[in-house]
Amino acid sequence: xxxxxxxxxAIELLQLRARMLAEIRRFFADRAVLEVETPLLSHSIGTDxxxxxxxAEYRLLPVRQTLFLQTSPEFAMKRLxxxxxxxxxxxxxxxxxxxxxxxxxxxxxxxxxxxxxxxLPQLMDEIAGLxxxxxxxxxxxxxxxxxxxxxFFSHTGLDPLVFSYPDYCAYARQSELPEAxxxxxxxxxxxxxxxxxxxxxxHLGNNALCMVYGYPACQSSLARINEHNALITDRxxxxxxxxxxxxxxxxxxxxxxxxxxFDKELAVRQQQKLPVTVKDxxxxxxxxxxxxxxxxxxxxxxxLLMLLSGSSAIxxxxxxxxxxx
Amino acid sequence: MAIYSTSEFxxxxxxxxxxxxxxxxxxxxxxPGKGQAFNRVKxxxxxxxxxxxxxxxxxxxxxxxxxxxxxxxYLYNDGQFRxxxxxxxxxxxxxxxxxxxDAGKWLKDQDSCTVTLWxxxxxxxxxxxxxxxxIVETDPGVRGDTSGGGGxxxxxxxxxxxxxxxxxxxxxxxxxxTRTGEYVSRVKE
Numbered sequence: 001x002x003x004x005x006x007x008x009x010a011i012e013l014l015q016l017r018a019r020m021l022a023e024i025r026r027f028f029a030d031r032a033v034l035e036v037e038t039p040l041l042s043h044s045i046g047t048d049x050x051x052x053x054x055x056a057e058y059r060l061l062p063v064r065q066t067l068f069l070q071t072s073p074e075f076a077m078k079r080l081x082x083x084x085x086x087x088x089x090x091x092x093x094x095x096x097x098x099x100x101x102x103x104x105x106x107x108x109x110x111x112x113x114x115x116x117x118x119x120l121p122q123l124m125d126e127i128a129g130l131x132x133x134x135x136x137x138x139x140x141x142x143x144x145x146x147x148x149x150x151x152f153f154s155h156t157g158l159d160p161l162v163f164s165y166p167d168y169c170a171y172a173r174q175s176e177l178p179e180a181x182x183x184x185x186x187x188x189x190x191x192x193x194x195x196x197x198x199x200x201x202x203h204l205g206n207n208a209l210c211m212v213y214g215y216p217a218c219q220s221s222l223a224r225i226n227e228h229n230a231l232i233t234d235r236x237x238x239x240x241x242x243x244x245x246x247x248x249x250x251x252x253x254x255x256x257x258x259x260x261x262f263d264k265e266l267a268v269r270q271q272q273k274l275p276v277t278v279k280d281x282x283x284x285x286x287x288x289x290x291x292x293x294x295x296x297x298x299x300x301x302x303x304l305l306m307l308l309s310g311s312s313a314i315x316x317x318x319x320x321x322x323x324x325x
Numbered sequence: 326m327a328i329y330s331t332s333e334f335x336x337x338x339x340x341x342x343x344x345x346x347x348x349x350x351x352x353x354x355x356x357p358g359k360g361q362a363f364n365r366v367k368x369x370x371x372x373x374x375x376x377x378x379x380x381x382x383x384x385x386x387x388x389x390x391x392x393x394x395x396x397x398x399y400l401y402n403d404g405q406f407r408x409x410x411x412x413x414x415x416x417x418x419x420x421x422x423x424x425x426x427d428a429g430k431w432l433k434d435q436d437s438c439t440v441t442l443w444x445x446x447x448x449x450x451x452x453x454x455x456x457x458x459x460i461v462e463t464d465p466g467v468r469g470d471t472s473g474g475g476g477x478x479x480x481x482x483x484x485x486x487x488x489x490x491x492x493x494x495x496x497x498x499x500x501x502x503t504r505t506g507e508y509v510s511r512v513k514e
Contacts, residue, residue, distance in 0.1 A: 179381075198365070246358070298358075
């Protein structure tokens with residue numbers, strides 16, 4: 001008899017999840033943001049080289065097609081926005097292949113929302129409103145807003161916007177991370193991923209929501225370049241107790257620029273011999289027809305539930321994580 | 326030897342790192358939502374015993390290490406080498422004090438212990454958790470003291486020195502926990 005038929009979370013966690021979902025829905029209903037559903041199975045997928053996807057075979061004989069399980073609902077939701085949906089949100093599953101660990105399950109629940117006419121600071125106000133509302137029974141400390149540059153500098157002494165190979169190497173060696181030199185080489189974006197995740201992130205949001213904005217331009221595929229500083233983008237990431245909860249953008253609306261970024265990512269995919277994808281032509285067509293000026297945010301709800309319940313591993317909040325699914 | 330990718334890293338896996346055999350203690354998957362995935366691994370160098378942390382880019386791999394633990398009987402010390410034997414096969418291994426290290430002071434002839442072999446050569450010796458040894462030297466105890474508080478040093482037949490209660494006498498056999506180096510009880514023969 002198999003012993004792992006039981007859920008890996010406590011029954012109380014199922015109840016807490018249901019309450020959290022109901023409160024999120026009420027929050028958006030109060031603000032007249034429309035709940036939508038978009039397909040999990042789709043003909044195209046994001047080109048981001050950092051995201052591995054699942055494929056499924058669609059048989060409509062005699063035709064067989066490869067479909068993709070969505071890594072995020074972003075493209076479909078942007079098509080709705082371009083079609084005139086107005087502000088929308090979605091609570092649904094997203095799939096990322098190969099991601100499994102204390103904070104990762106390859107299938108997870110994502111809240112994604114778009115606010116037409118919102119700038120990034122306006123979106124950040126709403127994020128803080130939502131998160132602090134959900135935590136009102138166990139209030140967090142005052143919300144922190146810090147630029148990526150300031151957060152990175154205060155924990156490493158390095159400037160993330162200007163890549164100095166000798167300085168980065170010296171810092172890695174003195175921090176007992178000499179392997180960073182071999183792994184990252186002269187790849188600035190990779191250095192930032194390495195140092196941010198090892199040396200910065202764990203200090204962010206000590207029992208508080210910490211919003212980090214102004215990500216370096218080399219790190220954002222779908223955000224706008226900041227109009228005052230071409231080295232940064234209008235992107236925000238939010239953290240509580242060092243756990244990354246989500247990511248938001250002032251969305252890129254320029255179809256030509258988006259097309260260029262797709263091409264760049266496809267080239268990286270080819271160079272790294274990653275699975276081939278094609279550009280989502282329907283998204284590009286939607287952008288060309290006119291995506292309204294908007295900002296959008298995605299939050300991992302399983303991780304949010306971990307923080308709400310004080311759990312230390314994602315398995316403690318999932319009914320059936322991948323190894324029991 | 327097999328090759329292991331970061332996704333196969335788990336506690337207990339033996340791998341080669343910087344030309345030394347190592348055992349993985351912990352493996353944490355670290356990945357920013359938009360960025361490179363890493364595996365932060367806590368690992369013990371089996372030669373030095375040192376524990377360190379090392380990060381790998383997810384998808385990197387390490388060669389497995391041919392490391393096995395074998396129960397053996399400790400035979401004798403010839404002054405230069407210590408000799409061990411696998412009871413089932415009578416196969417013998419010898420090793421010097423550098424490999425034996427701290428375990429040496431708990432090894433009594435004929436006792437069994439665990440010998441860690443790397444490429445069929447002894448890499449480390451672990452004594453049994455509890456050993457029974459004879460006191461060869463200790464001060465006479467104070468009569469009437471049965472509390473065990475305080476205690477006194479006692480030298481054992483393997484050369485180890487442990488603290489024993491005052492009532493324990495020279496020539497007696499005692500049980501010792503080798504993980505802590507502490508006296509457990511007297512052994513009735």
